[in-house]
Amino acid sequence: MSPHTCSVKSLHEELRETLSTGDPVHPWCRQKASEIFDLVHDVSQGQAGEDHLDSILELAGHLTDQGPNTKCRELGQYVTGFVNRNHEEFLSHIRTHTCPTGHCPMLTPAPCQMACPAGIDVPSYVTLVGQGKYAEAISVIRRDNPFPWVCGLICTHPCEFMCVRGRMDSPIAIMDLKGFAAEKSMSARQYVNPEPLPENGRKVCVVGAGPGGLTAAYYLALRGYRVTVIEALPVPGGMMMVGIPRYRLPREVIDREVSMIESLGVDLRLNTRFGADVTLDSLRSEGHEAFLLAIGAHGSYKLMIPGEEEFKGVLPAVPFLRRVSLGDHRMPGRRVAVVGGGNVAMDAARTSLRLGCEEVHILYRRSHDQMPAHHEEVVEAEEEGVQFSYLTIPKEIQGENGKVTGIVCVRAELSEPDDSGRRRPVPVAGSEHVIPVDAVIPAIGQEVQSHGLEAFEQVDWTRRNTIRVHTVTMQTRQEGVFAVGDAVTGPATVVEAISGGKKAASAIHRYFEGIAQPTLPPVPVRRRRLAHFEAPAALKTDLQRPQMALLGNERRRITFQQVRLGLKDTQAHNESKRCLRCDICIRCGRCVEICRDKMGIEALCLGYIDFDNPGPTDLRITAERCIACGACATNCPTGAMQMTDQNGYRVLSLCGTVLNRLQLEYCEICGAVLGPARYHDYIMKRVRDISPEMSNRRVCLDCARTASGGRHAEIRPPREEKKS
Amino acid sequence: MSQYYLFQDQKKCIGCMACVVACKSRQKLPRGPLPSLIVTVGPKWVGHLPRTAFTFMPCFHCENPWCVAACPTGAMFQRGEDGIVTVNPDLCVGCKTCISACPWGAPQWNPETGKAVKCDYCYDRVKAGLEPACVTVCPTRCLYFNTPEQIPEIRRERYARARAQDF
Numbered sequence: 001m002s003p004h005t006c007s008v009k010s011l012h013e014e015l016r017e018t019l020s021t022g023d024p025v026h027p028w029c030r031q032k033a034s035e036i037f038d039l040v041h042d043v044s045q046g047q048a049g050e051d052h053l054d055s056i057l058e059l060a061g062h063l064t065d066q067g068p069n070t071k072c073r074e075l076g077q078y079v080t081g082f083v084n085r086n087h088e089e090f091l092s093h094i095r096t097h098t099c100p101t102g103h104c105p106m107l108t109p110a111p112c113q114m115a116c117p118a119g120i121d122v123p124s125y126v127t128l129v130g131q132g133k134y135a136e137a138i139s140v141i142r143r144d145n146p147f148p149w150v151c152g153l154i155c156t157h158p159c160e161f162m163c164v165r166g167r168m169d170s171p172i173a174i175m176d177l178k179g180f181a182a183e184k185s186m187s188a189r190q191y192v193n194p195e196p197l198p199e200n201g202r203k204v205c206v207v208g209a210g211p212g213g214l215t216a217a218y219y220l221a222l223r224g225y226r227v228t229v230i231e232a233l234p235v236p237g238g239m240m241m242v243g244i245p246r247y248r249l250p251r252e253v254i255d256r257e258v259s260m261i262e263s264l265g266v267d268l269r270l271n272t273r274f275g276a277d278v279t280l281d282s283l284r285s286e287g288h289e290a291f292l293l294a295i296g297a298h299g300s301y302k303l304m305i306p307g308e309e310e311f312k313g314v315l316p317a318v319p320f321l322r323r324v325s326l327g328d329h330r331m332p333g334r335r336v337a338v339v340g341g342g343n344v345a346m347d348a349a350r351t352s353l354r355l356g357c358e359e360v361h362i363l364y365r366r367s368h369d370q371m372p373a374h375h376e377e378v379v380e381a382e383e384e385g386v387q388f389s390y391l392t393i394p395k396e397i398q399g400e401n402g403k404v405t406g407i408v409c410v411r412a413e414l415s416e417p418d419d420s421g422r423r424r425p426v427p428v429a430g431s432e433h434v435i436p437v438d439a440v441i442p443a444i445g446q447e448v449q450s451h452g453l454e455a456f457e458q459v460d461w462t463r464r465n466t467i468r469v470h471t472v473t474m475q476t477r478q479e480g481v482f483a484v485g486d487a488v489t490g491p492a493t494v495v496e497a498i499s500g501g502k503k504a505a506s507a508i509h510r511y512f513e514g515i516a517q518p519t520l521p522p523v524p525v526r527r528r529r530l531a532h533f534e535a536p537a538a539l540k541t542d543l544q545r546p547q548m549a550l551l552g553n554e555r556r557r558i559t560f561q562q563v564r565l566g567l568k569d570t571q572a573h574n575e576s577k578r579c580l581r582c583d584i585c586i587r588c589g590r591c592v593e594i595c596r597d598k599m600g601i602e603a604l605c606l607g608y609i610d611f612d613n614p615g616p617t618d619l620r621i622t623a624e625r626c627i628a629c630g631a632c633a634t635n636c637p638t639g640a641m642q643m644t645d646q647n648g649y650r651v652l653s654l655c656g657t658v659l660n661r662l663q664l665e666y667c668e669i670c671g672a673v674l675g676p677a678r679y680h681d682y683i684m685k686r687v688r689d690i691s692p693e694m695s696n697r698r699v700c701l702d703c704a705r706t707a708s709g710g711r712h713a714e715i716r717p718p719r720e721e722k723k724s
Numbered sequence: 725m726s727q728y729y730l731f732q733d734q735k736k737c738i739g740c741m742a743c744v745v746a747c748k749s750r751q752k753l754p755r756g757p758l759p760s761l762i763v764t765v766g767p768k769w770v771g772h773l774p775r776t777a778f779t780f781m782p783c784f785h786c787e788n789p790w791c792v793a794a795c796p797t798g799a800m801f802q803r804g805e806d807g808i809v810t811v812n813p814d815l816c817v818g819c820k821t822c823i824s825a826c827p828w829g830a831p832q833w834n835p836e837t838g839k840a841v842k843c844d845y846c847y848d849r850v851k852a853g854l855e856p857a858c859v860t861v862c863p864t865r866c867l868y869f870n871t872p873e874q875i876p877e878i879r880r881e882r883y884a885r886a887r888a889q890d891f
Binding site (some may be wrong): 594599600628630631635636675679686687689690701704709711712713 | 734735745760761763765766777779788790793794796797815817819820821824825826827828830831838848856
């Protein structure tokens, strides 16, 4: 958790402390202070509305203005000052239902949601998918990301990296569930746009129809803005369309999601290059008052080795992939060397194979483990027959008659880790060798092509040739000009561009409305608070991450058909049940601590909850040891651990996972519910020394008291005794 | 056995429950828990008259308390200085074993705090030279709180008088 303390929680604790010591003593002040405490409590519990903050300030004002003594007036001033100083954080608690520090238990976000650059409410949509409510799942996702289908297929899914279930066995297939929900709801024609606000007549121009620009266009259109998106290419989608090959991301997917955005009234102008077909002045004269630069990073880094410029057959990955995407399916050469170890290198290599290249090599200067490309991508490339040469550094490109004939490489070995912990490749002397190829595809990085944007004179560029923006608002140095996507971050991911687009949309709205821009980074929003599924511990443990069916390898190598075939219904539903619901259980560990250290029972074996020292997890062991005392449930700050009586059984469950189920016993006199026999045995064992012959009668607390009261009653006068 | 004794003269008690309310009020308890309780017995026909008895049921503060033995956390304890049995809320985790162990149902469940509460003879008031809350508010003065030897021998006297009438 963050070392930053939550201001809401600290005011909550301070007021609790003050009230518990008996201050303020004056009843009028105490009443007001208690009311303030209750309101702050609501904020901290996520039960507050927008007017809570005004009410707190009003009550504090009463204390300050009308307080009968100094202490009371000081308290009022203190609360007013505190809330005003931390106004943004209070408001963020109320609006987002999220406390990023994790100090407010009910508002602690799940790690997957925190990891998502777009801040998607993952646990909620995963649960909705499990309930079969695909359209609802999509609408939850689209509150934060207008491209659920695209991201469901190609997202880098940092969420899965943080997934708590990954500490137990393997992470939830969050990305696949998103793709599944998108496909299902699109197919059922239930993938719909939310109702936009009425048009407000203000115009915004977005330069570049990639994920960043289109996301901003979507959220601006929903707020009633008229958005023009200009795109130099003949197709929308930016790198999604011309960077990611169609066997990973079918074109129809992008087309459908882009058309959803267009249908909100966004004016999408293709084949329109900024600076050539339209200018800043022409766009301004059309009435555009704000601009969003989302031009991406479509330039390529050069290898900087001899022969690179000289021979035909050297084609960087980005223009190569773009050329293929736009329909040019000629193969680059019979034998191809792709230089680089990232996802773009994999895409270029696998695309080359599909175009008919006989031999495709990937040359990477470090070792397998250090490749930045995703593991699945590498495995799939290997399966398809891409040959990997690790620890290989290109030195020179050779050619004859103006054409590439080979690439000279040296072998390398890894140095000891340097100060940054990274092991650098060091060339091995005398290891030069030639790999005969007739095409070389460098895929070692991309850069922003800034030409054409000179019209935005005040926009500031970084040393890396990216646009400098305020990271919270995405605003550039030039007023009314914002920037997002790869143009700001350098080559990054679709979901990061989407995150920027969303931030920019809200900043542009604030710019138009004259609302102060936020100073704190945006906080993911808890969209729903859904009930969890009930599942036996054994099922929760046994379910495995689904293996997605892949297209047959023979077909993969010769066609651009989608490789990953999607989840089946039962796979998706079961996968949803594996989710540990970290939006409810915040893994504070109180249950384990109480069961083990206080009760001495050690029935909870939840090793995954400790992030730093994860231990073994066994959900089934609880049923063997737990006495169903309920102390864990009583002390759970979020209600994740629950103890309920159902149909004659006492049931202990953690986020719906049934950990223990014991048959109940009933009072012999009134039939009221008593605990289960194991609980009774536990107590009997402890009190045996005091009263070895203590009766085994099962009597409830009330009946015991009444019976005892009856025994002590002096109802008969002595005369009565004589009669009997 | 605690060094104090709380005696109720049932003849005087009218079952007004003022003691019960005062007890809850002092411990700031929500709906539910009743650390002390008036158990109403009857009405029964005694001769030609319906008669009701009201038994005051606080905690007996046993010499060897079941609740203390049952508590796994050490929250329920017997005070060394006066033998009063009470709960330390900081240690209580709410396992309710004390409640289930007591044969007289004295420890009670506070659903608001998730902890056990019980009669502690208002030891803080006693220390300050006051009587327990229940005794203070009793309108009939039927409750007596003191060391056992100071408790008036009402029952004994009454019994002796009754026996005397028989002869």
